[in-house]
Amino acid sequence: MPDTHFYRYDDFDRTLLAERVEQFRDQVRRRLSGELTEEQFKPLRLTNGLYLQLHAYMLRIAIPYGTLSTRQLRKLAEIARKYDRGYGHFTTRQNLQLNWIKLEDAPDAVAALAEVDMHAIQTSGNVIRNTTADHFAGAAADEIEDPRIWCEIIRQWSTLHPEFSFLPRKFKIAVTGSPNDRAAVRVHDVGLRLWRNPEGQVGFEVIVGGGLGRTPIIGKTLRAFLPKDELLAYLESVLRVYNRYGRRDNIYKARIKILVHEIGVEKMREEVEAEFASTKDSALRLDPRTIEAIAGQFAAPPLPHRPATVGAVEALKIEDRVFALWLKSNTAPHRMAGYRIVTASLKPAGAPPGDASSAQMEGVADIADAYSWGEVRVSHEQNLVLPHVAVEDLPAVYAALGRLGFAEANVGKITDIIACPGLDYCALANARSIPVAQRISNHFANLARQHDIGDLKVKISGCINACGHHHVGHIGILGVDKNGVELYQISLGGDVDFGHTALGEIIGPAVGADEIVEAVDALVATYLERRGEGERFVDTYRRIGAEPFKERVYAAV
């Protein structure tokens, strides 16, 4: 199936990538021959997304706004099989990480990526990183506008932007076009939320200075309503102010969130607006024809009318209770009646969260070609999404995903855990994440129990850098190292929903690796005993506070 429903590279994009691949090939050649030292080479490889981790090089591949064609997904599977160990890890920034790439193969791997208009540029370094979006974009029933159009405009503006190639620190942007935040926009350097004002115009709420990591901060609204054609001029102004005043003397204080925190949002606004006064009428003001041309590339697929209620689906719901649970948790309302958005859970019981083998990636591509217009999305919650599935095809999609191990009916439940790679892979980590996630997943594997517990977001990070978003987990787990022993700090009440965005509060001393499952079990037991009608875990926590949870946990461990 052709890539017809999202942005297609033009000659400019392809030439740029081809040149970049050859440049990187030469850099690798010079490093291997000894012409370049590691000190000289390291910034060059990082600019191309190539990290050196504990046991191997890791290639972080950008998946712009989490959207993949099946052709691209098959190529990722092929690259993983040919140049890696045949699997990849989908991340909380909608990227794919290949953990066992050889330096000598890296140029061929990025050349293969370029064949399908993909790359790993700007997935590292102090630059504007891959812009992320709502993974239901272009399909969600609650969407105001497709945020990917704006992500693509940001991608074109930010790719190799000369002024912003040496920022004080990395810079992450997320965009949502829905009132339900599925892109965690309040915990990004800049979050953009499309909304309709009382006059009926659609524009952006610009949120700045959010972030997790060592100093978690919820972003603040810099501009309540920004006309869409002023987006790039405004972003350029934000970046200029950050580039000028952001700290470069201390890596831990270099993110924009620290700048906003130190000078205050009012001063930040004043500075940005002053800069904006000189940029808003520049070439950065977006021409409606440009917007229209890019929007045209994201035109929705011509979905034919399909029945909204299907007898066979209704019958299967009664016959197969697990299918009924799957429909409830793993499918979401589509903007068009007769369709659903399907989430393929990359979290079967006991599996490393977010990992998929080459065979599984190819399997998802086959399903997407047959049932979802050749489109796949990557969610920041480390699952894959089929955005346009007809209701009458749901039983077939469920069965096909089941054959891949991706039909676990657990999306949004306690085993749909976000976990960073942790100490098993990562050179920065202090403790393991994946084995902890696996043990919690196995402990709560019973689907009926999971659905009884209801929506509960568990997020695990192996260090304070918080790639596993533990600060915004209903239950957040942070791995720490104390005198060579792995311990896990628990926080409660984190959330990314609009209106409820909150950072979790640490409940007490960290618990041992062999106690963490018991601790989570104690938290869940407390919730089940104390929950009110219709309350999720996080609602009960907000109502009764941390104390009852804390008492139960420390009595249990």
Add this chain to the structure above:
Amino acid sequence: MAKNLSGDLTVASANRLSDGVVVFLDDSGHWTPKLERAALARDKRAGEILLERAKAEAFSVVDPFLVSVSEDDDGTLEPLSLREKIRVGGLTFDAIAAEAVRYA
């Protein structure tokens, strides 16, 4: 029984330049993936000398550094820290295989 848990025993480690594989400097100045072949420094001064040697032999590796190890009575070396144990032993869980489909 493990000896020298104070961290005085060290070996020199790095990642191999061409593929990132974890390697150790042996007594003949070659880099080997096998910890049991690593040259062992038994005190701080010997460790400093070992690290200097490792840096001098770093053409084919990246960023050599010292790893604290323990030594059993039979001479078996084991890193002291979990990080280094994982570097030597690999993942602590089963990664999925290329052709794996979990429940098929």
